Amino acid sequence: MTGGGNTFGGNASAHSVVQARQIDSFTQHVHVGADASLPAPAPAPECQLPVEEQPFENRTPEREQVGRELAARGRSARPVRPLTVVLSGVSGIGKTALAVRLAHELEEHGLLSFYVDLDEWRTAGAIDLTAVLRHLLGWLTPAESQLPEERRALENRYRARTRDTRLALVLDNVWSADEITTLLPVSAESVVLVASQERLSALESRGALGLALEPLSFEHASEVLRQIVGGQAFGGQAFGGQTAGGVNPGESSQALATIARLCAGFPIALHTAGKLLRAHPTRRMERIVDDLTKDLHEKGLPVVEAVWNAAYAALDPPAARLYRLMPHHPGYDITLDAATALLGTGLDDGEDGFDGLTNAGLLALSPRAGRRRMHSLLRAHAVRCAGRHGDPAETEEGLRRLLVWYRRQAERADRAIGADRMRTAEPVPELPYAPDVPFASAAEAGAWLDAERKALYGLVRIAGDLGEDTHAWSLCEPLWKHYEDHGNHEDAIRAFETGRDCAQRDGAAEALIRMRCQLAQALWKAGRAEDADTETRQAVLSAESVVPGEKPHASALEFRGKYLAWRGEPEQAVVHFQRSRGIHLTIGNPYGVLLQTFLVGRTLRAAGRLTEAEAELEAARRMAVEQNRSRVTGRAVAELARTHRALGRTAQAVAAYEEALAHERARGSVHDQIALHDELAQVTEESGDSEAAERHRARARELRVQMGMEAEPED
Template sequence: MTENTRNTVDGQVGAGAIVQAGSIGAVHHHTHAAPAAPAGALLQLPVEAAYFEDRDRERARVERALGLREGRTGVVRPLVVAVSGVGGIGKSALGLRLAHDAHRERGCGALYVDLDDLRRDGAVSPADVLAVLLRALGVHEPWMESDLVGRARQYAARTAERVLVLVLDNVAYGSEVEPLLPVSADSVAIVISRARLEDLPGALEVPLGPLPGAAAEELLHAVLEGARPAGGPGTVSEVARLCGGLPAALHVAGRYLRKHRRRPPERLIAALRTELDEEGVPVVEAVWNAAYDELSAPAARLYRLLAVHPGPSFTPASAAALLGAEDPDTAYDALGELEAARLVAVWERDTAEAAPADTGSGAAGPGGTDPEVTRSGGTDSQVADDGDGAGERLRMHDLLRAHAQRRARREGEPGEAVEARRRVVRWYRRQAERADETIAGSRMRFATPVPALPYAPDVPFGSRGEAAYWMSAERGALYECVRLAHEAAGPEDDADAWGLCEPLWTHFMDHRHYADALDAFATGVAAAQRTEHLPAQARMRCQLARPLWEQGRIEEARAQVDRAVHVARSLENEPKLRASTLEFRGLLRSAEGDWAGAAEEFAASRRIHEEIGNTYGVLLQSYLLGKALIEQGEPESAAELLASAHGMAVERDRLSGARGPGRMTGRTACELARAVRVSGRSDPARLAALYDLALAAARARGADREEATTLRALADLADETGDPTAAGAHRARAHAIESRAGSLGGPEPRG
């Protein structure tokens, strides 16, 4: 992975063409041409750092360690490289450089996870981190195991035959690393932490210290991009010395010198010396203070407010929501100032195109899955600015965030941060509502939609896939907004808290992040109670119950569902909600294996839908009741009910002008065929027609688990009719789907 790292960016490169990722305080070097990774190699890393200086010794150590492992047998543990050092020393930049090197030179896949993005109350759920990694490795959501043991098995199966480089950033404890290590001796895990991880055995420790004098000057020259500040080389040497070899300070100082290259350098140098020597202010603080003092009023205000942004990264639009200026262009101009000063930096450019898909999310209605999120647009760190920041995510280094908080305490206007939080929460809620409408269509919602906001633009959602992709990219911010809104404790804030939980329900049904969902939906219940909104209370309790029972917490789930049913019964004007709570109780009883109880709940829900003339509700409950009756040992009754439901689904497709069989047409066809077969009154031609219809519906939606299930049913039917060739072909296709999607041969899909 080593290469000559003494080159610098040549003076012809414009400042807007180079983006830094990983950390504002990272050490950087801009590379031009590099060997291309094999076509299709998995790459999910933030864009490579624009500047990189020194660290040759550290990179050579890693290269030697890799060489020593070549040819070893019996090793199933990857090389673990533990990069540690104080904030702003360049840990992320080195880790990402090593990962990009491996991707280019070894042709291996590359993954990145920032554990702080998933940290809740200081802890990280390994099951949730594994879910992120499994999606990146191609495991489809309907096949994702629900618990840590199952996900660990899937991860082992997915990584055992692959060569990967995995970057785990912001690790707090060695115990967080162990469950996430690829099961491959040829893989590399790059672990980045501030402190040495005493509980991470066998790791190659790579501690980082400040850059030595010559390297610090080289980095400063690189950031200057050919500009020659007044005072000549002596100015660069003195500033580099005052910055103490800390890249975080060198970056900001370099941009300051570049901006004021014709100004006598004594002003910056004197300020640094005064604050450092006379006032005891750390040099980094002095450099950042100098850069901050040069900002326009809107840029300074945005800088202070970014410290309270709900997500670890942000977009130009969410920054505009924070600032709340009458004209969003004010925010964009302010953000440009912060980028130019290196106080924020581009972290990701999402280049993957999302395709709509149906994951079979049951009560949530049709949903979309996000594709593999491509963090980096390629291996070249020169990324042209597209002008409007489309698909661009930015980040503020933790040290700069802390600095912004200190400046906010000193200079922020009263209530400035509180109002900014409310604006950005409201903006996120509006976008989530719009995304949910795009993904799931019309469904039961109780929150009054947030109207258009003049101070920040809406995210364009051209398709279900794009909306689902946005929800996944903003997941951390969305869940954090629920907490922030509830903590604000005003009536409108609580309405935002539970109102955000409504669109997060659809996302949860497509992406089982249990720790996030349990926290958010419990908060939604509390917020709905505080606002005394009874329909929302019932809905939130049902939403909370589902992740509870899927995590085996049956008694807690039952308490939530029973309370929801009780509340809904008191609401005479909400019959659809009453029916929904009964459906949830039926689903809970199905999960417990109480099929008689489930059938009773689905039948009661169906009667309410019949009374109010909700044909889709009748269809859905007939389908669920039919499934329960099959399990209960009443296939004849089930077949009669499912035949009626199937007819309703076909008619629904006809009235909607659908070009092919819809989701419920396919599902009812498959269950009807199962009921007929179990009853022993099978008609092979009829069964084949039903299965073919179910297969067409599954393929049209990309519902691969339903497709595999139907193929196996067709294989069984072929066996029964004496066609072993067809049976083998169907099973082979089903097995190929299951292998591709990450199946461990688990239960039927969640429904």
């Protein structure tokens, strides 16, 4: 089998065909009970797997074992949990390639496939599972505009959404079973393909199929090389059964076999060696073999290291320098623009370096379009190359360029999302050494911040380590919007703590107030009440001392009020919101006045001061309409509805709820629509209008099904 087959086992043998039929039997079995009369589901997500760039060879025993397991499940009683397959082995052994191949083959049997690399969501060794759940739900429910913020609510929605969805879910770079327990789908008709360097005995003890991968055999390794080089000629030699210049084809095959042995059956080493051959068709085969053998025997390096050393030695200067700098980039993957910033010598060198590393097999395509990523083994090798061929100054200069470039792009993205947001830092001017990322809309800017989140949060830490205090806290400012939208509390806490400390060292008083406020919200959202209390108190005290009566003072009071409301002290919270509003009135900031008025009204309602709350919320609604702030308008009207309900004004409450629903439908906020329909069902039920109550309950159910929050009802 040389890759590309659609049956488990890979060969079009009678055994494989029978096995494929057994798997089809399993997929037919799990569909029993489907009702074609049910309403059409929400827009379905599309299968998303990495492109299979490299030749795939063998792994027939493992693929057949998975096929047998699926066939056995189809013959047995209805399974109670998804099939989990754990592919384990050292880096470069081909775990990811096999997992992706299996997922592609499961697509042929009707499963919906998706790939998640946990390294993309890992910071300092820890997985941000809240962010991963949001990522999965964003794929599973593409029409949903808003997801819950709290982890428990996300887990509940994920379980509901995966209860009746047949998934082939690839989870790559898993370190432990605990990391993925909450990510396992509920549907017993799903298959989870886990790639891990370690055996995950905790999963295997619960019925997972464990498959430990070994290096490819010599024959299969040789076949991988033959597929890569094809019929291309090298130094007068041609592979694939052809000859050039009268050379014996047996000699070229022998040289190829020598390289296959040097790669020791590691697919990643074979792919790198094959690309080295293709990149240098005029180089004598004897020279390539000699170089690889010399590195192996004289330097005592592992066989894989020998291949990569030879590939590095063949790089042009821009590619070699980029290779030495790449492991210091803190992101999951990298774009051409960011690579150009890392090099700092212009877009031409950036393109040459990017293409050179890709062609040499030292950079791979990322699952995300337009990006490249470096394998963990190659990242470690690049560090060693930097130690042998680079110098510390080269690395530090590259990191400083990268830091400034990312800060500029983050600031530009933040302004594209919200031009009037309060900011302290002076924006970075245009940079001569790397191009700007184009942001055609706020949505594109938000998508860029999310795609680069790992790099951005990592660069805050790097800035602190380099003593670049101004850059550290300045970069935290545009990260605020990403944090608000995605709720990655632990990453935010680490970054905002660094920002706070750097602002303090930098003597930037206003920035320090802002950093304390940002940090405080991340702290209380993570349940760290005492730490949040300290930060908000200190922010207010500093503002009263340094910038009394100015916008940072108003902001500090607002955050202190939000914290007190979260802690269950609405009376004290109202006092802080009112003080903040007074400052906004004095300095002439209409939106600040609107926001604080809404917060006062909402908090008064929660405190039971309903008449006062009504007056404040009516004022907030009026100002929101005048300022064309649709989101605040809808929120103010919803709070008014709740106030009317608490005052016993059922007709006014229903009218306000309906008005709020109209605003949320216009905004496309399904989550808020569901909450309002639920409340309307309660209000109308209490008033004796059971028909209206059932209508609202039914609509709320429809929206939950549409968003994957619960299964479709059965007849």
